[in-house]
Amino acid sequence: MTALLLLPLLLPCALPPLARQALARLAPAAALWAVTGCAVVLGGCSLAALGAFVLIGLLRLPLFAAFGEFIHPLHTAPALIVVPAAATSVGALAVCCWTLARSVLRQGRAFRTARTEAGRRPAAGDLCVVDSPRPDAYALPGRPHRIVVTTAMLRSLDGPEREALFAHERAHNEGGHHYFLAAAELAAHCHPALRPVRTTVRLAAERAADEAAAARVGDRRLTARAIARAALAGQADGTARPDFAAGATTGPVPQRVQALLGAPGRPRRGRAVAALLIACTALSGAAAAAGLADFHHRVEVAQGEEAP
Numbered sequence: 001m002t003a004l005l006l007l008p009l010l011l012p013c014a015l016p017p018l019a020r021q022a023l024a025r026l027a028p029a030a031a032l033w034a035v036t037g038c039a040v041v042l043g044g045c046s047l048a049a050l051g052a053f054v055l056i057g058l059l060r061l062p063l064f065a066a067f068g069e070f071i072h073p074l075h076t077a078p079a080l081i082v083v084p085a086a087a088t089s090v091g092a093l094a095v096c097c098w099t100l101a102r103s104v105l106r107q108g109r110a111f112r113t114a115r116t117e118a119g120r121r122p123a124a125g126d127l128c129v130v131d132s133p134r135p136d137a138y139a140l141p142g143r144p145h146r147i148v149v150t151t152a153m154l155r156s157l158d159g160p161e162r163e164a165l166f167a168h169e170r171a172h173n174e175g176g177h178h179y180f181l182a183a184a185e186l187a188a189h190c191h192p193a194l195r196p197v198r199t200t201v202r203l204a205a206e207r208a209a210d211e212a213a214a215a216r217v218g219d220r221r222l223t224a225r226a227i228a229r230a231a232l233a234g235q236a237d238g239t240a241r242p243d244f245a246a247g248a249t250t251g252p253v254p255q256r257v258q259a260l261l262g263a264p265g266r267p268r269r270g271r272a273v274a275a276l277l278i279a280c281t282a283l284s285g286a287a288a289a290a291g292l293a294d295f296h297h298r299v300e301v302a303q304g305e306e307a308p
Contacts, residue, residue, distance in 0.1 A: 002081065004291035005052050008045035011284045012193040015042060018276055019200040025270030028207035029175070034277050035204060036180045036187075039197045041281045043190030045288040047096070050089040052295055057086020059299070074302040100189040107185075110242040111142075118146050126173070127166065129154065135233040137165055138247030139172035147173070148241075156233035161226035164217050165248055168227065171212035172246040177205040181244040199251075206251040210260055224260035227253060 019035040026034065056076050058064045060083070076082055118128045118140055128140075132150040140146040147169040157165060172178070184201035187194045214223040227248050234249035241247070 002076070002085075004287045004294065005049040007287035008042070008049040008284045008291075009191070011280055011287075012042045012046055012191040014280055015039060015194060016196040016200070018273060018280065019197050021273045022270060022277060023200055023204050023207070025273050028204050028211055031270075032177075032180055032201065032204040032208055034274060035197060036183050036201050038277050038281045039187040039194050039201070040183050042284050043187035043194055045284040046191040047093070048288045048292065050093050052292055053082075053085045053089040054093065056295065057082050057089070060086075075298055096189050100186070103185060103189060107242045107244065111245070114140055114148065114241045114245065115142055118148050126170070135230070136241075136247065137169060137230060137234075137249070138241055138245045139169040139177070140241070140245050141173065141178040145173040153230060153233060157226060157229055160217075160219075160222055161229060164213055164219075164223045164226035165230055167213035167216040168209045168223070168248045169246075171209040171216070172205065175205075175208060175212070177209065177246050178244040180205055181246060185243065202246070203251045203255075205246050206248070206256055207259060209246065209248070210256055214260060220260045224257045227260070228257050 015035075015038060019031075019039075022035055023031040059074050060076065060079060117130060121128050121130055126145055126147050128146045128148050130148060130150045133152050135150060135153040135156050137147070137149040137153045140148050147166055149165070149169075153165075154162060180201055181198075184194075184198045188198050210223060210227065214220040217223060231249045231253040234247075
């Protein structure tokens with residue numbers, strides 16, 4: 001049981017390199033779905049494993065054993081293993097909850113500020129122009145979705161480049177990319193090894209929006225030029241916005257521009273990477289489920305409800 005529950009805590013360490021390979025070998029939209037889904041599952045399984053270790057440690061204490069109405073000893077790993085594992089798991093879960101709560105409060109404040117700022121400005125359809133000397137543009141989720149762009153950013157681009165920029169931001173809102181970014185942020189607080197995956201998910205979202213914008217305006221070079229000029233203009237301190245509000249100036253812009261200027265052919269085959277992602281996710285889920293089922297069986301045996 002202990003060995004099974006260790007797997008969900010170790011497998012997230014394999015995701016960051018696999019995520020980078022997935023983005024290089026899969027279409028951006030496919031990589032966005034695959035990496036985000038895998039991160040969420042691995043994060044959830046790691047939390048389940050930590051919770052199981054805490055319960056195992058608690059049930060080794062006489063008070064909780066009496067509360068569980070045990071009539072037989074609970075057969076688990078030796079106390080020298082169980083007690084430190086439970087104490088470590090308690091600390092890890094406390095850190096996860098603390099960092100997640102801080103992130104939720106910070107992102108919530110930034111989102112409310114951005115929505116309030118956008119609500120004060122007249123909108124032309126989904127476009128909201130903010131009078132600011134700081135160049136910035138981003139897709140603001142909510143009801144209704146908004147494309148927020150500052151006057152400084154508009155002055156930095158010509159007409160066709162503005163249309164490419166707007167198409168990029170609309171692709172973020174239409175694709176629901178804020179959900180992927182929020183899910184990656186949540187997974188990052190479940191296991192420290194998943195924190196680098198946030199960067200890959202953000203880049204995948206930007207690459208997917210780049211491709212959608214290029215298809216909408218019908219000019220990959222124009223889209224690349226608009227993103228490059230927007231990124232150069234936006235190197236100054238940008239407006240406050242939540243991390244899940246995607247913008248064209250984020251991520252490694254040179255890599256994105258190079259991808260747009262290259263041939264739009266099919267990406268290299270990524271079946272092996274996709275298979276590894278699926279295997280990693282399935283193994284983590286199976287190990288967590290089997291470990292929890294085994295723990296439940298041992299508890300029922302200790303309660304006298306099942307035979308050993």
